[in-house]
Amino acid sequence: MAISKPAFEQGPIRPPNEANSLLLRLTRNCPWNRCLFCPVYKTKKFSRRSLDEIKNDIYAIADSVEKITEISHSRGSGGKVDRQTVALIHAEYPELMSVAFWQYHGGETVFLQDGDSLLLPVEQLIEILGLLKEKFPKINRITTYARSRTLLRRSVEELASLKKAGLNRIHVGLESGNDAVLDLMKKGVTASQHIEAGLRVKDAGLSLSEYVLLGLGGEKLWREHALDTAEVLNKIDPHFIRIRTLAVRPNSPLAELVEKGDFKILPDDQVVREEALLIDNLEGIKSTIYSDHILNLLEEVCGKLPEEKSRMKNIIDSYLNMPERDRELFRLGRRTGYFRTLTDMENEALVSTVEDIYRQVKNSGFSVDQYITQLLQRFV
Template structure:
């Protein structure tokens, strides 16, 4: 098996076999992200990907249960190529339960509903998607490449196809100026298409990115721990439809995990308890860490 560059994968894919299908990110313009900034995007050949799957089978045996295909926005691959890879993976690993990829609304919209259905039938289980915010102004500023309306449209399409959707919300990405809009609009958009999972991340400035420079120059005002918690509380208070909410990342201040709406009162109570703790007790995120 071969992997070019730094390995990035969701925490929930910690136990998954990683088989690189694409290198870098075809968008690579988000102002906050430094994951693939110095990497030229390209799609690996189907032959190379299948060769890696074969090598993995020879090394691990055929009992692999989960595969994640990095890098960024692997959903961009031509549908017939993805189908060939998925079917071959099932041939190599007959006990597979899950196969997943990254995919943003910008690239999900390139596929029709029937293509997503074909991918599901071939074994694709879940798409990890970085929505980041439901506020159009925040999306414009961070250059996500899609609008809230497009996210809703693509979310509904993916869900209709029977695929699981795991959405990522970046707490604090609106800064102090748009914290309320970021929370309320993110809740509105999530309620509109109801992903299976919503996962929180807290924004930490990443050195070498445009938004880091804005932060250093005082053009972007980073939220304090209390402000992040209040933003999180506002967002959760406005979530309605059923899905699993997870705070499965070290950047977060609040350990809130559970099901919406059933566990919403307990989540809000947890945040209120944290807001009663002196703010100095929270370790402020260090912008030099990334």
């Protein structure tokens, strides 16, 4: 069955923890679009959506909610969006599916797309937030992406007015706290600007998520990347630190640097050492670390600072202290989807399956790292 488009526009990405949120598109793509490591919007042009377009989308979503409620009543679910209603909508009204999925998950959270929503005038954002709250009173969390440079164009008072209108959290791509890395990757922002922007968000009473990209310094700058990123995070003390791991997509600007030999990709084990150095140097902050991305090798390195810091470090040490063959096996199992955490290495059936793949890789003449590099490109 062909999937019909919803009656409103949606962009390509959202943070993993917004999987059950309504996605409302305020701008298309990214106004900067120069970061060497980022493949998301590279072939697409940035544009702002007009206030009318966005408001019409909110009305279209409200219409969809009404239709879904009617369908639920007519099929005996009493207006509730339960499993039966979702299955029916999936089969018969696919254009309503994204709204039905949102309703099924409570209809309480919204993510504003795409890469830098705060570029829109504050008055427009306030109007959009107000209309969302009016049409969907159950909403209790609205979040968005914003660039640090854009945040610096907004005063604390303006950001606080967005908070008052209903915005709860801002997700910022910090990536690195090292200026040489930020410059090399054309991030278009400095470490001190990241700090100022992050503090401004917090001063406005908004929740702040900062994304860190492990491996971004490559072999040359991994140590500075880890230490300076920790220092910037210590100065911001964001509510959330979200860990990501670099994977280089073929034909991307960063892949060209790799081909020329100007950037050397950090092998998995070295990325884990970098992560250890980063976490070891996070001091005096109360952030919660999340590792909610498939590209991260050690997904279980997550927790609240400072109380769970030693647990996170112990997990990293457990991995680094494993014999080399076990580390290769774990990496292969994780990247092929058989393992999720280090404890999966205690599951004999899983280990036996991964050992079969391990032998095949070795017999093919590839190293485990070469094989994994190819696998990772599929996730980028």
